[in-house]
Amino acid sequence: MQYISSSAKIGENVSIGYFSVISDNVTIGSNVTILNGVTIYQGTTIAENVTIESNAVIGRQPRPAKTSTIRITNTLMPTQIGLGTIVGAGAVIYAGSITGSYCLIGDRAVVREKCTIGDYVIIGTGSIVENVVEIGQKTKIQSGSYITAYTTIGESCFIAPMVTTLNDNFMGRTQERFKFIKGADIRNGARVGGGSIVLPGIKIAEESFIAAGAVVTKDTLPEKVYKGLPAREFRAVPVHELLEGEGN
Amino acid sequence: MQYISSSAKIGENVSIGYFSVISDNVTIGSNVTILNGVTIYQGTTIAENVTIESNAVIGRQPRPAKTSTIRITNTLMPTQIGLGTIVGAGAVIYAGSITGSYCLIGDRAVVREKCTIGDYVIIGTGSIVENVVEIGQKTKIQSGSYITAYTTIGESCFIAPMVTTLNDNFMGRTQERFKFIKGADIRNGARVGGGSIVLPGIKIAEESFIAAGAVVTKDTLPEKVYKGLPAREFRAVPVHELLEGEGN
Amino acid sequence: MQYISSSAKIGENVSIGYFSVISDNVTIGSNVTILNGVTIYQGTTIAENVTIESNAVIGRQPRPAKTSTIRITNTLMPTQIGLGTIVGAGAVIYAGSITGSYCLIGDRAVVREKCTIGDYVIIGTGSIVENVVEIGQKTKIQSGSYITAYTTIGESCFIAPMVTTLNDNFMGRTQERFKFIKGADIRNGARVGGGSIVLPGIKIAEESFIAAGAVVTKDTLPEKVYKGLPAREFRAVPVHELLEGEGN
Numbered sequence: 001m002q003y004i005s006s007s008a009k010i011g012e013n014v015s016i017g018y019f020s021v022i023s024d025n026v027t028i029g030s031n032v033t034i035l036n037g038v039t040i041y042q043g044t045t046i047a048e049n050v051t052i053e054s055n056a057v058i059g060r061q062p063r064p065a066k067t068s069t070i071r072i073t074n075t076l077m078p079t080q081i082g083l084g085t086i087v088g089a090g091a092v093i094y095a096g097s098i099t100g101s102y103c104l105i106g107d108r109a110v111v112r113e114k115c116t117i118g119d120y121v122i123i124g125t126g127s128i129v130e131n132v133v134e135i136g137q138k139t140k141i142q143s144g145s146y147i148t149a150y151t152t153i154g155e156s157c158f159i160a161p162m163v164t165t166l167n168d169n170f171m172g173r174t175q176e177r178f179k180f181i182k183g184a185d186i187r188n189g190a191r192v193g194g195g196s197i198v199l200p201g202i203k204i205a206e207e208s209f210i211a212a213g214a215v216v217t218k219d220t221l222p223e224k225v226y227k228g229l230p231a232r233e234f235r236a237v238p239v240h241e242l243l244e245g246e247g248n
Numbered sequence: 249m250q251y252i253s254s255s256a257k258i259g260e261n262v263s264i265g266y267f268s269v270i271s272d273n274v275t276i277g278s279n280v281t282i283l284n285g286v287t288i289y290q291g292t293t294i295a296e297n298v299t300i301e302s303n304a305v306i307g308r309q310p311r312p313a314k315t316s317t318i319r320i321t322n323t324l325m326p327t328q329i330g331l332g333t334i335v336g337a338g339a340v341i342y343a344g345s346i347t348g349s350y351c352l353i354g355d356r357a358v359v360r361e362k363c364t365i366g367d368y369v370i371i372g373t374g375s376i377v378e379n380v381v382e383i384g385q386k387t388k389i390q391s392g393s394y395i396t397a398y399t400t401i402g403e404s405c406f407i408a409p410m411v412t413t414l415n416d417n418f419m420g421r422t423q424e425r426f427k428f429i430k431g432a433d434i435r436n437g438a439r440v441g442g443g444s445i446v447l448p449g450i451k452i453a454e455e456s457f458i459a460a461g462a463v464v465t466k467d468t469l470p471e472k473v474y475k476g477l478p479a480r481e482f483r484a485v486p487v488h489e490l491l492e493g494e495g496n
Numbered sequence: 497m498q499y500i501s502s503s504a505k506i507g508e509n510v511s512i513g514y515f516s517v518i519s520d521n522v523t524i525g526s527n528v529t530i531l532n533g534v535t536i537y538q539g540t541t542i543a544e545n546v547t548i549e550s551n552a553v554i555g556r557q558p559r560p561a562k563t564s565t566i567r568i569t570n571t572l573m574p575t576q577i578g579l580g581t582i583v584g585a586g587a588v589i590y591a592g593s594i595t596g597s598y599c600l601i602g603d604r605a606v607v608r609e610k611c612t613i614g615d616y617v618i619i620g621t622g623s624i625v626e627n628v629v630e631i632g633q634k635t636k637i638q639s640g641s642y643i644t645a646y647t648t649i650g651e652s653c654f655i656a657p658m659v660t661t662l663n664d665n666f667m668g669r670t671q672e673r674f675k676f677i678k679g680a681d682i683r684n685g686a687r688v689g690g691g692s693i694v695l696p697g698i699k700i701a702e703e704s705f706i707a708a709g710a711v712v713t714k715d716t717l718p719e720k721v722y723k724g725l726p727a728r729e730f731r732a733v734p735v736h737e738l739l740e741g742e743g744n
Binding site for chain 3: 251267269285287303305308311312313314315316338340356358360374376378392394396410412414416418419420421422443445447463477
Binding site: 003019021037039055057060063064065066067068090092108110112126128130144146148162164166168170171172173174195197199215229 | 249265266267283284285299301302303332334336337338350351352355356368370373374386388391392406408409410439441442443457460461476477488489491493
C-alpha cells in the first residue's frame with residue numbers, strides 16, 4: 001500500500017506509511033519515519049533520523065505560470081533534508097532546496113526552490129518561504145509568516161508570527177522593477193515582531209528589535225527597538241536581552 | 249493504484265499519479281498531468297494541458313456549519329479548470345467555481361464556491377479566495393492574501409502578499425448586517441500593497457496604489473498613491489508606472 | 497483501497513473514502529463521512545454525524561524541534577471530534593485536543609495539542625490555533641487568523657480574518673521569558689477586527705470591539721470600540737449591537 005521505486009535507496013529501520021510515494025533515485029537514511037500520503041519526488045535525499053508527517057510533498061518541481069515573474073533558468077539540485085529534521089503534515093518543500101540538521105518545517109509550511117536553511121532552524125506552521133531565501137542557523141520563523149523571494153536572514157534571528165516581508169516596490173509593474181527586486185537583509189540576532197511588515201530591500205541590523213505591528217520603511221540600527229507606522233527608533237535593546245547577555 | 253470512475257472521460261496523453269481519485273462524470277482533456285493523492289470530485293471539467301500537483305482537491309462541495317452566515321440555496325455548477333492552468337500542491341478548489349486559461353493556483357491556496365477567475369490570473373501560495381469572488385484577467389494575488397466573499401477585482405490588478413480584505417462592519421452581530429455585507433470593489437490596474445487592509449465595501453479606483461501596511465477606510469481616487477492608518481492620499485502614481493506607460 | 501485497523505470500532509452507515517487510513521483503536525460513530533486521503537491516528541474518537549473532508553489529518557502527535565520552546569511533558573489524551581462537526585480538506589488536528597458538537601474546522605486549518613473547543617465554534621479556512629487554547633461556544637474565528645498558544649477566548653466572540661495574537665514580549669530571548677509567556681484573554685462577546693494585532697497577555701474585555709488594523713497594546717474596557725496603532729478608545733459599542741440587543 002505504498003509505491004516505492006525500485007531505484008530508491010532505503011536505509012535500515014525506515015518506516016513508510018500507507019499510500020506514500022517514494023520516487024526514482026530517492027535516498028533515505030536509516031531510522032527515518034515517513035507517515036501516510038507523503039510524496040517524495042525523484043532524486044531527493046533524506047538524511048538519517050528524519051520524520052516526515054502525513055501528506056507532505058518533498059522535491060516538488062517549480063512550474064511557473066505564463067505570467068510569473070520567475071523564470072526557470074537552470075537545473076535544480078535535488079532537495080536535501082538534513083539529519084534529524086522534522087517535516088510537518090501537508091508541508092511542501094521544492095526541488096533545489098536544502099535544510100540543515102535538526103530543523104522543524106511546520107505543518108502546511110511551504111519552502112520554495114533554491115532555499116538554503118541552516119541547522120536548528122524552525123519554520124512555523126503555515127509559513128511561506130519563497131524562492132532563493134537563505135536562513136542562518138538557530139533562526140526561528142514563527143507561524144503564518146511570509147518570507148519573500150531573495151531574502152537573507154542571519155543566525156539566531158526571531159521572526160514572530162504573521163510577519164510580512166516584501167521585495168517589489170513597483171508591485172508587478174514596469175520592466176525596470178526587475179533591477180530593483182530585493183528582499184530584506186535581516187542580520188544576526190535581529191527580531192521582527194508579530195504582524196509587522198518589512199519593505200523591499202530593507203536591512204534589519206544585528207540585534208534590532210522591531211515591535212509588533214511596525215511597518216519598517218528604512219534600514220535599522222543595531223541593538224535598537226523600533227515601532228510604529230512608519231517604524232521609528234524608540235529605545236535601545238536592554239543589554240541583558242542581547243544574545244551575549246545573561247541567560248541567553 | 250488510482251481510483252478512476254468508469255464514467256470519467258479521460259483525454260489522450262493523460263498522466264494520473266498514485267493514490268489519486270477521479271470521481272464520476274469527471275471530464276479530463278488531453279495532455280493533462282495529475283500528480284499523487286489528488287481528489288477530483290464528480291462532474292468537474294479539466295481542460296487540456298492542465299497540471300494538478302499532489303494532494304490538490306478539486307470540486308469539493310461547500311458544507312456550512314450550523315452557525316455559518318452562508319447558506320446553500322441553489323445547485324452549484326461543476327468546477328471548471330481552464331486550458332493550461334496549474335493547480336498547486338494541496339490547493340482546494342470548490343464546486344461551482346471556474347478558472348480561466350493559463351491560471352496559476354498556488355500551493356495550499358483555497359478557492360471557494362461560485363468564484364469566476366479570468367485568464368492568466370495568479371492566486372499565490374496559501375491565499376484564500378472566499379465564495380462569490382470575481383477576478384479579472386491578468387490579475388495577480390500574491391502569497392498569503394485573503395480575499396473575502398463578494399469581492400470584485402478587475403483586470404491587471406496586483407494584490408501584494410498578506411493583504412486582508414473584509415466585508416462585514418458588524419463582525420457577525422445583528423441581523424441587519426446581512427443587508428450591508430459587501431466586499432471590496434477593486435478596479436482595473438489597482439495595486440494593493442503587502443499586509444494592507446481594505447475595509448468592507450471600499451472601492452479602490454482604477455490604477456490606485458495602496459502602500460504596504462495601509463488601512464483603507466474610504467474609497468480611493470484613480471492613479472493616486474495612499475498610505476497610512478487610516479490611508480490618506482499621498483501623491484500621484486508616476487505616469488510611466490501606469491498600465492499604458494512605457495514598458496508595461 | 498483504504499487501510500482500516502482491525503481494532504478500530506466503526507459505527508453504522510459510515511463512509512470511508514479512497515486511500516484513507518483509520519489507525520488502531522479509533523472509534524467512529526454512526527453516520528460519519530470520511531473522504532479521500534484522510535489519516536486518523538490511533539485512539540481518536542469521532543462522534544456521530546461528523547464529516548471529514550479529503551486529506552485531513554486527525555490525532556497527529558506533537559513532535560517539537562530540539563530548539564522548540566514547547567516540551568512534551570505528559571501523555572496526551574486522544575483527540576475527540578464532537579457530534580456533527582465538519583473538518584475541512586487538509587485540516588490538521590493534533591492529539592490531545594477536543595472539539596465540541598457542530599463545530600466547523602476550515603480547510604487547511606491547524607489545531608494543535610491540548611486545545612478545548614466549545615460547541616458551535618467555527619475555525620476558519622487556514623487559521624492556526626496553537627497549543628493549549630480554550631475557545632468558548634458559538635465563537636467564530638475567521639479565515640487566516642493566528643491564535644497563539646495559551647490564549648483563552650470566551651463565548652460568542654468574533655475573531656475577524658487575518659488577526660494576529662501574540663504571547664511572548666521577549667521574542668524568544670532570555671530564560672526569563674518563560675515566566676511571562678501569556679496569550680490573550682478574550683472575554684465573552686468581544687470582537688477583534690480584521691488584520692488587527694493583540695499583544696501578549698492582553699485582556700480584551702466583554703463585548704469590546706477592536707477595529708480592523710488596530711494594534712492592541714493595553715487591556716480594553718467592556719463595550720468600547722478601539723482603533724489605531726496603538727489602539728485607543730474611540731466610542732461605545734451601540735446598545736443594539738450588543739449580544740443582548742435587538743435582533744441578536
